[in-house]
Amino acid sequence: GQQLNQSPQSMFIQEGEDVSMNCTSSSIFNTWLWYKQDPGEGPVLLIALYKAGELTSNGRLTAQFGITRKDSFLNISASIPSDVGIYFCAGAEYALNFGKGTSLLVTP
């Protein structure tokens, strides 16, 4: 599969802070997805993006499909302890390719 560059690799923040992470690709994608993996569980889909420039929210989460179609961003506002987990981006030109994940730790 194709390599996606996801950053940062890990984040350690305080409750209430906003979080930003991003994913870039060398290829143009027509789908960007963001998943969250809770400890001991499988990844769960948070947001799906299908159009360049699209901005979609899911509660405190907001994701954007970059206009170049080679990147995507995920923001979490006012983080809470249950936001802890690994966040994965995935992009598809045809098949899905996954980033290596951003590990988020939130302290009360």
Added chain:
Amino acid sequence: EAQVTQNPRYLITVTGKKLTVTCSQNMNHEYMSWYRQDPGLGLRQIYYSMNVEVTDKGDVPEGYKVSRKEKRNFPLILESPSPNQTSLYFCASSFGVGSPLHFGNGTRLTVT
């Protein structure tokens, strides 16, 4: 409830002892896939299946086999497990390649 079910959740075995991890989905999905997750390496695809009797290699297929005799089931077979196959394994399914995947809860395999 729509779900992907993997069994077992935890498995400890010895080198060379054949094992099968089962995967079943109840969403009538055509596409199914197996991934392994290792620290620092993210999710790597082992095998995938576009439909019944159609399977293909992913990025890390060595040492694994799969079969897709029925639409709902996609077992992962390790004929002769080795310690480098110690990992967390996920089965996933979707309506088609490139569509959002639904993941199972994982199987943590340890090979000694």
